[in-house]
Amino acid sequence: MADEDNGEELIRLIEENDLTGIRLWLASHAPYEIADELERMDSSRAIVPFRLLDKDRELEVFEELDPVHQQEILVGLRDAAFHDLLEEMDPDDRARLIGEAPAKIATRALAGLSPAERKMTAALLGYPEGSVGRYMTPETVILHRDLSVGRALEVVRAKSAEAETVYTLPVVADGRRFDGTVQLADLVRADDDTPLKDVVDVLVPRVQAAEPAEDAARLMQEANLVALPVVDSEERFVGLLTFDDALELIEAADSEDIARQSGASPVAGHYVAASVVRLARARATWLLLLIVAATLTVNVMQAYEATLEQVTALALFVPMLTGTGGNVGSQSATAIVRALAVGEVRVRDLPRVAGKEARVGLLLGLMLAAVAMVIGSALVGTLIAGVVAASVIAICTWAAVIGSCMPLLARRVGVDPAVVSAPLVATLVDATGLLIYFNIARLVLHI
Amino acid sequence: MADEDNGEELIRLIEENDLTGIRLWLASHAPYEIADELERMDSSRAIVPFRLLDKDRELEVFEELDPVHQQEILVGLRDAAFHDLLEEMDPDDRARLIGEAPAKIATRALAGLSPAERKMTAALLGYPEGSVGRYMTPETVILHRDLSVGRALEVVRAKSAEAETVYTLPVVADGRRFDGTVQLADLVRADDDTPLKDVVDVLVPRVQAAEPAEDAARLMQEANLVALPVVDSEERFVGLLTFDDALELIEAADSEDIARQSGASPVAGHYVAASVVRLARARATWLLLLIVAATLTVNVMQAYEATLEQVTALALFVPMLTGTGGNVGSQSATAIVRALAVGEVRVRDLPRVAGKEARVGLLLGLMLAAVAMVIGSALVGTLIAGVVAASVIAICTWAAVIGSCMPLLARRVGVDPAVVSAPLVATLVDATGLLIYFNIARLVLHI
Structure with a gap:
């Protein structure tokens, strides 16, 4: 396993401009270890050790970098080194790099290739982004x-x-x-x-x-x-x-599915090297949509303001109920998104999945309601506690069904099920859960 | 790619007890496709086509099944078939199967092996669960x-x-x-x-x-x-x-990390074949802990009940604020747990990560506060809207820092960072976020 303290040492050597030290460090590390450290630095620093690599290892290290860092390194290279490197790359790695690079780098890259390599790269770039064609190697023995x-x-x-x-x-x-x-x-x-x-x-x-x-x-x-x-x-x-x-x-x-599950877009490249603005941008879209969707919860609260004024104790349990509903819904959504990704569940399983999750939600709801009953009785008395407990049962069942069906419906209409993120389910369950809660309260308390 | 409608057909053939039909179906599908369909059935059904496989393919299909289904199939086999199958398995697959099986099956399995295979299996079982030793193959050409x-x-x-x-x-x-x-x-x-x-x-x-x-x-x-x-x-x-x-x-x-991120334990085996009780059990522990932790939110709400009674409009924004804080915190936690898993972030990066996430949270908070200001002004007037907007900024920054530091702290004390699930972060941010909100409200509204 890689030594955890390698990186600090390399950064120190670069800061001290100790070229001999950097050469020694490079010689004693494998290409994938070198690439790992370079990906943690910004490009102005990473180019220093990269230029000191000898020809063969330069290519090996370069191929281990992800496309974002490859682009940054390329920009820092002189023309001859730039073209040598691209000419020697595996055609599939090269096609991916060029396919994702800004037009300026892509043109410069294609122009410098030998006719044979250019033809092979052009063929791979003819396949759609994300398709097998972009990742396969044409260099085989047939x-x-x-x-x-x-x-x-x-x-x-x-x-x-x-x-x-x-x-x-x-x-x-x-x-x-x-x-x-x-x-x-x-x-x-x-x-x-x-x-x-x-x-x-x-x-x-x-x-x-x-x-x-x-x-x-x-x-x-x-x-x-x-x-x-x-x-x-x-x-x-x-x-x-x-x-x-x-x-x-x-x-x-x-990684992409995991990021999506939390309502963020995947960020290309190393976390450590990603800028604050890039990280914020990857998370902003969903947060904006969700806070707008959360207006629904304000509307529901407003619609029942009279109820809340009559029985202020009801307000105390709002965060607990929305939180619990969100948790149950997120679990169901996460389980189904993953089962879809690895091929365990198919769209035609929808009725079966919904039925199963309804029972799972009901079971969890009964268990959590018991806890809510105890907590509620201790804090505000049994009547309100009963309202809260009944709401917990209904909200958990509802959340499990919504959370499991949404990813399947998304897949059916051709949308990536992973966009049905945990926060999206939680926000929807928040508003509908409050409706359930206040209606049960009115019914039981006769208000 | 596998035909999506295969399974229905096989199930129909089994129900009709059409042995010739099943044989034909088996002959026209690859071992991994057959295994995939068997994993979607309960074991009493799956054993029927399994028994009809010829010797060679039986082993191939069996090795494609996950350990849970392997055990179920084994239980349904007669002694001779049982021992033949185990004797022919790859030693690492066999060791994993025996290591995870109930004692009764494990003993029966070991007893039937030839001395050479038994020795090899015992050696592999000597390594700790989850270690490389359990997954490596000792059968190589040295x-x-x-x-x-x-x-x-x-x-x-x-x-x-x-x-x-x-x-x-x-x-x-x-x-x-x-x-x-x-x-x-x-x-x-x-x-x-x-x-x-x-x-x-x-x-x-x-x-x-x-x-x-x-x-x-x-x-x-x-x-x-x-x-x-x-x-x-x-x-x-x-x-x-x-x-x-x-x-x-x-x-x-x-899969395990994804399940943990939603506060659930991973469920072994196919989703479709898992029972309602097993699914509920995998999710119950965290939900119980979280609803108990959510008592904190009830306490905070109670502590500020007087404030809420004076300005009931404050209650309207509680679900929106807790929801937004939870979303931002979950995003940060998810990003850091994944970066730790793939080796992009290390424990010593803690100060750097916290600083970066604080700025990401602040940036997101400013953006969301603008939206909250607009929504709040339209619904309840600018003063309360201002309180909500200021709270959004503080809560988002706080949530991002908490969400990012907790997985790193977990790793430092030797706990799997993936236990810092999105719901755990959301629950903690709920209670602390409410404290922030009510204190800003008191300060601004002089109550």
Whole structure:
């Protein structure tokens, strides 16, 4: 595991401009550790150690950086270094970098590439953002299905230098029509004379290049694949999605879902390097919408102002009730959003899910009502406590149903279920929960 | 991608007891698709198609199931089938299954194993739960560093049938002392006469078997490794953590963090198959703690009851203020918990994080105060609106600081930061936020 105190030392060396010290530090750390430290600094600092890396490691460290930091580093490089770096990158990483960069950097980058690399990059950029096409590697060793195992191994040996991966080898028929894959392990195990046809896995899952990359990554996890073949709309092989990109995609998708669940947009790049304004901007939109939606709670409170004036004790329990309803609703929403993300729940499960969550909410409501009854009786007497307890039961059941159905309805109308954030559910449950509370109070207290 | 309507069909076939139909369905689906459908049924149903699988596929499907469903299926099997299945499983999957199973199943399982497999399983079960030792595979092809590349390839060919993976090959010195790894791709590329020493990567990261499995999986993601070598406390090689386990670990860890963020415990197994009681139990503990903690809000409201009676308009904004404070606090907490999980923030960043979040909270507070001012002025007049707006600024700043510091403090005292859930932060901010609000009100309104 990485040493937690590395970073302080590197920053000190940079501040003291101790070039020998920085070189020694770089030599004793792995590329991913160096990248991790650079991502924690602002770019004016990070460029100093980056320029001191030797050629080979420069590329390795650069490929470990996320696109935001890659852009910042690129801006700080001279033309020759800039173009060398881009020329050497893996085509999928390069396409992603260029696809996300401002137009100025993108143009400068594309202009400097060799014709072959430019063509490959342009092809990947032709796929929609977030699709498998942007993440797959086209640099593979393709085998024709009519080869023998021995001949296939020779092809792998001869061409492996250009390929990003040789563990999963695509096998094609004439016209690049995808047939299946063969594992390098199986080639090594089989006799040289075996026809390749006999060891090809023709049932291996495959995806179309335009499909969402996240779905493809989750498929790899489910099917335990080290690389997933990608085909075009005519079933021609176009590339492989490799496990490292799948790991990154899953981690990024989860980060995004987690941020969305709290009503924030995901912030690209390291938290530590993100500016205050960027962090605030990622959270502002939902907060604005939610405070406007919270006007509903003010309206409900106003509508029942007379009730509140008659029995001021009712006001005491408002934060507790809205809080509890919000908590139950958030739990249901979070559980369903996650179950949708990992494929455990589908839209057609809606009635089943709603029924189940209603019972979960009722059960939780009964339990919490008992507690509310005790607290309420101690503080304001049993009558008001009874109103509060009855409200807790109704609000919890209602919150669980709302919280679970909203993500499913969002998915049905084609909206990312993760936008049904915990705060959104809580705000809706606040207003409706108050309605429930005041109506129960009026009914019981005859006011 | 899996066909969304498969499941309905399989369930119908089971209900009609159409064995031929089930066999046909099974033959036309991949093991991971079959496992996915079985996980959505209760075990009495799932056992029917499972028994109809032929030997080879039975194992493949079984290994795709999560431990909860594996146990349920095992209980439904006759002794011979039960023991065959366990004997054939990968040792790491088997150790995890036995480690999590009730004592009765575990004993029956261990008793039926062959001595060799039992020894391997016992060794894995010797590592703590959740550690790398439980997830690594001990079945690898180990190469001695004094071999040549050609000789090494022969060893791989001869022994590959017993190994779970041959893409990353551990290289050891005498006494199994771990030296580094060599990629099968590099062996295939190199000349047969090259000494193995020349192609070994001795800088490859390694972990100790007792370390947490999640950290190891995140390290693989950072360092782009298809397999991570695992050593014991004396630096002897003991196994490899493979990418498929890493993918599963990351997805499971994220599911756990997401559940915790909403104040729920993670529920093992498929959502659809989980019972109402199990779902309720996973969510009950925190809800109970939180409703008790919410008594604080009742106390604060009671302490300021006189103020509320004098200016009833103040009560109208209570849900809006507690809601907004909760939202801002949850966003900060969620962002920091995630940054800690993926290694972007460390405990020593506390002062930096607190300062940054204070400014983010202030910025958001100013923006939301403007909205609150407009809403408040329209509904109750500028004086009260001013009190509300000032409170929004103070509460947002306070919420962001509390939300961001609590996960870091939890980590410092050795508690999982994910227990600092959004509802916990919201509840704390509710009570303290009300204190802020009523004190500003008293100050401004001179009451």
